[in-house]
Amino acid sequence: MTQNRTGSGEPSRTLALLWGEPSETARRKGPARSLTITQVVDAALALADEQGLTAITMRAVADRVGVSAMSVYTYVPGKPELLDLMVDTCYARMTRSPWAGQPWRERLTTVAETNRDLLTAHPWLTEVAALSRPPLGPGVMAKYEHELAAFDDTGLSDVDIDAALTYLLGFVQSHCRSAHDAARATTDTAMSDADWWAANLPVLARALDPHIYPRAVRIGSAAGEAQGSAWHADRAWTFGLARTLDGLAALIDDAS
């Protein structure tokens, strides 16, 4: 396994998989397939949602659908392509409510929150989804189309709309990745943020000289006290989304 990242497979082969190659349904020689690609992908999705990305092994997926490890390779060329299919399927299944006459800030808030919901439901997506060379399947395209529509009367140029959407989604992904990391830290170590701070503080207190690190000690403890840890998901979301929309507002107000 080189990498758990999208876009590792051979392009044309992957695209054929994503858009459902016509030969798939056609009858072929040999014994009938005991599964569909969808069943394989769904099994992998369930596994990832329940136990995280590391739980996705070809053997585990095979077990889940009741075939041997190597049989999975008759449905999917390899693990990277399986991940591509998982990503595109997730995107395809997102709910897309219409943008009926809302102001742009409300629409972009919805875009952000919908993506946060998605990445909360499927935390492994934050580790897999890449901006360059995404799996150009029907799910990715439908998502892209719908989110572009949220910028419809902002007065931005086409290039700026693309950049703005990418920027907004980048914030969401970055935030959710941090939230996911934080959540996993507590479960992995069986230690809450408060416990972790309590365990570290005494040792740290001896090393942290307020004369050498005056701001770090003051601001760090102020922030830690305010939110009970070094990083608080909800606060970071509220703060970050407001800043991100303010940043885009500067651009959009100029354009209109």
Added chain:
Amino acid sequence: MTQNRTGSGEPSRTLALLWGEPSETARRKGPARSLTITQVVDAALALADEQGLTAITMRAVADRVGVSAMSVYTYVPGKPELLDLMVDTCYARMTRSPWAGQPWRERLTTVAETNRDLLTAHPWLTEVAALSRPPLGPGVMAKYEHELAAFDDTGLSDVDIDAALTYLLGFVQSHCRSAHDAARATTDTAMSDADWWAANLPVLARALDPHIYPRAVRIGSAAGEAQGSAWHADRAWTFGLARTLDGLAALIDDAS
């Protein structure tokens, strides 16, 4: 190996390592150590910089310093702690120029660019560095202190300063992760972005109906044409940094 992420080790043990346990230099029984922890960490850093995070295996690090795989464990409790040390060492070695009387926007730009330089020189950092539970070593603290100082007369509250810095660094990390992904995509597949688009476009053209995806086709091709790929690092940086600073400006101007 559960995860390549910071903060997996036992806190007190890790902190002792980071701040240089006093017993380290003291003479002990038994044969003399043939290496120092610094040598081990430097070897791992060189390996990661040259060949990426996946090249960091205990065997490879051991090879590099000329001992057997298991001997590394006499210097470091395990791989997570080694990664902690690598991160803190990188931070410790950053250059920190003074903030002499520059306006805040210039200072924050420098913070962002310095971090981008760091993450460009050590791309693997984007995969390892976490916001929650960072390795609280001298490097992390010195970096935190120095970057907090860039907010010195912005009029923001302590809590907002911490949130703003985290937000800014989040943008940089998110951007650099994308840039790193994009760069690795070209080297891994031995295929430039242009090649990839050329390989995908004909297959995609048959699937992409402009009636179903009008905006995606129009804006996607406009963006692709303007930058030669789905994502262009320099453009995204310029656009994103401007938006991020504009977003913070809304907060800072309110405060002052």
Added chain:
DNA sequence: TTATACACCGTACACCGTACGTCGTACAAA
């Protein structure tokens, strides 16, 4: 009826992190 393409599977390989036990060394105590 025969030839062939294909689904499926078992085995094997090269990696990974690291637990464990052995061995020789060099300091501390006698």
Added chain:
DNA sequence: TTTGTACGACGTACGGTGTACGGTGTATAA
């Protein structure tokens, strides 16, 4: 000076990963 012992280094081994390869039985095409 001798001896006990703490400790650095190492070889081996275990359970995990993705997947290449070859064998086997089946269902369609000729």
